[in-house]
Amino acid sequence: MLTNTIEQTYYVIDFDSTFTQVEGLDELANIALAGNPNREKVVQQIRDLTDAAMNGELSFAEGLRQRISLLQANRSHVEALVDFLRTKVSDSFARNRAFLRDYSEAILIVSSGFKEFIVPIVTELGLKEENVYANTFRFDADDNIIGVDDENVLSQDKGKVKLLESLALPGDVCVIGDGYTDYELREAGVASRFYAFTENVERTKVTSVADHVVPSLDEFLFLNNLPRSQSYPKSRIKILLLENVHPVARQAFEEQGFNVEFLKGALDEDELIEKIKDVTILGIRSKTNVTRRVLENAPRLIAIGAFCIGTNQIDLKAATEKGVAVFNAPYSNTRSVVELAVGEMIMLIRNVVTKSNGMHEGKWDKSANNSFEVRGKKLGLVGYGHIGTQLSVIGEALGMEVYFYDVVDKMPIGNAKKLKSLDDLLRIADVVSMHIDGRKDNKNVIGKREFELMKDGVVFLNLARGHVVEVEALVEALKSGKVWGAGVDVFPYEPKTNNEPFESELRGLPNVILTPHIGGSTEEAQEGIGHYVPERLLEYINNGSTTGSVNFPEVQLPLLKGSHRLLHIHKNVPGILAKLNNIFAKYNVNITGQYLKTNEQIGYVIMDVERSYEDGFIDEIKNVEETIKFRMLY
Numbered sequence: 001m002l003t004n005t006i007e008q009t010y011y012v013i014d015f016d017s018t019f020t021q022v023e024g025l026d027e028l029a030n031i032a033l034a035g036n037p038n039r040e041k042v043v044q045q046i047r048d049l050t051d052a053a054m055n056g057e058l059s060f061a062e063g064l065r066q067r068i069s070l071l072q073a074n075r076s077h078v079e080a081l082v083d084f085l086r087t088k089v090s091d092s093f094a095r096n097r098a099f100l101r102d103y104s105e106a107i108l109i110v111s112s113g114f115k116e117f118i119v120p121i122v123t124e125l126g127l128k129e130e131n132v133y134a135n136t137f138r139f140d141a142d143d144n145i146i147g148v149d150d151e152n153v154l155s156q157d158k159g160k161v162k163l164l165e166s167l168a169l170p171g172d173v174c175v176i177g178d179g180y181t182d183y184e185l186r187e188a189g190v191a192s193r194f195y196a197f198t199e200n201v202e203r204t205k206v207t208s209v210a211d212h213v214v215p216s217l218d219e220f221l222f223l224n225n226l227p228r229s230q231s232y233p234k235s236r237i238k239i240l241l242l243e244n245v246h247p248v249a250r251q252a253f254e255e256q257g258f259n260v261e262f263l264k265g266a267l268d269e270d271e272l273i274e275k276i277k278d279v280t281i282l283g284i285r286s287k288t289n290v291t292r293r294v295l296e297n298a299p300r301l302i303a304i305g306a307f308c309i310g311t312n313q314i315d316l317k318a319a320t321e322k323g324v325a326v327f328n329a330p331y332s333n334t335r336s337v338v339e340l341a342v343g344e345m346i347m348l349i350r351n352v353v354t355k356s357n358g359m360h361e362g363k364w365d366k367s368a369n370n371s372f373e374v375r376g377k378k379l380g381l382v383g384y385g386h387i388g389t390q391l392s393v394i395g396e397a398l399g400m401e402v403y404f405y406d407v408v409d410k411m412p413i414g415n416a417k418k419l420k421s422l423d424d425l426l427r428i429a430d431v432v433s434m435h436i437d438g439r440k441d442n443k444n445v446i447g448k449r450e451f452e453l454m455k456d457g458v459v460f461l462n463l464a465r466g467h468v469v470e471v472e473a474l475v476e477a478l479k480s481g482k483v484w485g486a487g488v489d490v491f492p493y494e495p496k497t498n499n500e501p502f503e504s505e506l507r508g509l510p511n512v513i514l515t516p517h518i519g520g521s522t523e524e525a526q527e528g529i530g531h532y533v534p535e536r537l538l539e540y541i542n543n544g545s546t547t548g549s550v551n552f553p554e555v556q557l558p559l560l561k562g563s564h565r566l567l568h569i570h571k572n573v574p575g576i577l578a579k580l581n582n583i584f585a586k587y588n589v590n591i592t593g594q595y596l597k598t599n600e601q602i603g604y605v606i607m608d609v610e611r612s613y614e615d616g617f618i619d620e621i622k623n624v625e626e627t628i629k630f631r632m633l634y
């Protein structure tokens with residue numbers, strides 16, 4: 001029983017779908033009815049009753065009795081339920097154990113669920129058994145559940161209100177819950193504030209009457225200035241994921257409590273400007289252009305994740321100037337591009353595309369004319385980076401002679417031969433395959449002149465970027481027979497979504513394989529990227545590390561323990577570190593770790609400091625003239 005008589009705040013917390021992610025009774029039915037052919041039907045009936053009661057549409061007491069009679073559960077099922085609930089504690093409750101433990105005197109679990117499964121769960125997280133107010137089951141001699149303790153007010157209508165009235169808590173009471181019965185405490189005047197908790201379920205009928213809607217316990221703790229595991233609640237940090245990135249990416253952010261918006265398509269510049277105003281992290285693939293204008297309208301943006309290899313769609317210079325770190329997935333789809341290139345090369349050189357198209361029109365053309373093996377042919381790779389080198393290895397394994405040209409001096413793999421110029425490569429290759437990046441200077445690297453240099457009947461592949469090849473010149477070369485066949489995956493303009501039609505002069509030409517920019521679109525690659533990029537972004541958000549960033553100085557930082565970490569991004573001009581150190585000296589702040597890395601445009605200083613410092617210290621750091629962005633983690 002509560003003995004505290006000093007005026008204080010009490011936190012009344014609901015259990016089902018608030019403390020845990022699920023409804024205990026629904027899950028108990030699931031367990032008890034395992035193997036029963038009617039399980040799904042009965043569990044659904046129970047869920048409907050729970051929902052109706054939580055929405056205030058059904059008398060609570062009546063709903064509870066109906067649910068118990070449908071359950072057919074016994075004591076061993078309750079034990080199995082407790083094991084299951086241990087894995088279903090709401091993420092934000094699990095993260096804030098310290099608050100639960102340190103405020104355990106003031107926290108009451110008030111639930112119309114059952115003590116038999118609530119007490120073991122909440123006491124393991126530091127709460128007090130005597131502060132759990134809930135129903136209890138009635139069991140028969142064989143341990144079957146046959147009912148509830150009818151004397152308990154919580155088994156009755158308005159039970160929570162009656163209970164709180166009887167407790168007459170000597171202080172302010174605020175309620176956190178997901179159900180209408182939690183709101184009723186506020187309505188009845190036994191609580192002063194009601195926080196609708198939406199981490200697990202969101203009921204409009206409940207959120208519409210709440211004083212505050214809190215997507216996590218972190219948000220509640222933040223609003224009430226209580227001790228918490230997150231300096232700034234992640235539910236307030238908006239992450240915008242575009243272009244249908246793999247669902248594991250969304251999950252990675254949601255598990256940590258971030259507020260994620262997920263869109264299937266890309267956005268154009270104006271649409272993105274509208275959306276990005278309150279976005280902290282942006283996730284894109286190859287189709288969303290992040291221009292300087294977009295970045296100028298993104299005051300809260302700290303990082304961009306390109307869920308692909310290419311980053312030419314992002315104005316990297318502007319991003320760096322604005323202190324926005326950019327990450328990509330430099331090799332997660334390399335193999336997928338290579339496999340598609342190999343497949344296309346074989347199909348084209350073997351004349352399969354023409355034959356297959358003919359067959360669809362009823363033409364049987366069994367002949368070896370113009371069908372060749374790739375073995376012994378010369379494969380010319382333009383660009384010898386991750387993709388070029390992989391294709392080099394596989395080309396050689398197929399018995400091809402591999403040649404490459406790269407603007408950077410690259411070590412040949414296996415027997416591949418490095419050529420001094422693009423022209424040399426174009427003159428020698430039977431198959432020319434483009435694997436250069438999409439930087440602006442690479443516009444029209446292959447045009448009329450370059451096609452003319454190629455061998456007659458060459459096979460040409462572009463799975464790099466649309467603008468590196470002049471499409472009109474390719475069309476002309478295909479029509480004249482200079483190019484025998486082509487595989488094209490990328491285009492100067494690509495539809496933003498699958499609903500937009502594809503327009504190109506390449507449509508309808510024979511022996512041309514057209515694919516909708518799917519070089520990297522395999523389940524394996526997308527899932528790999530979906531894990532890889534969020535890991536980099538989360539390391540940056542949570543710890544400040546910039547490993548793998550394409551535009552920031554790379555720093556791998558130790559995990560933050562017990563100190564405050566100040567992250568200061570500034571223009572790279574001489575003397576900033578000295579200015580910062582002067583401020584530390586002035587305020588007598590003890591530095592426990594300091595790291596500085598610079599690139600041409602910016603400096604990135606990370607300072608771990610002891611947690612006690614005077615007001616004004618942080619403001620002075622932020623106000624250093626050359627500051628671009630400042631963040632603090634603890």
Ligand SMILES: NC(=O)C1=CN([C@@H]2O[C@H](COP(=O)(O)OP(=O)(O)OC[C@H]3O[C@@H](n4cnc5c(N)ncnc54)[C@H](O)[C@@H]3O)[C@@H](O)[C@H]2O)C=CC1
Pocket residue numbers: 309310311330331333334337382383384385386387388405406407408435436437438442445463464465489490517518519520521
């Ligand atoms: N079709 C698709 O779905 C995909 C397309 N890509 C494209 O493929 C490109 C290459 O990818 P990675 O090999 O991973 O990149 P990478 O950066 O490892 O390799 C690119 C290579 O091209 C070289 N290079 C750049 N400009 C050149 C030029 N004008 N002439 C000769 N060499 C030049 C670079 O020095 C570098 O060695 C990406 O940038 C991306 O645009 C990547 C993945 C999927």
Ligand SMILES: O=C(O)C(=O)COP(=O)(O)O
Pocket residue numbers: 285286287307308309310311333517518519520521
């Ligand atoms: O990885 C790249 O650079 C690609 O071109 C693949 O882009 P996507 O993720 O398919 O939009």
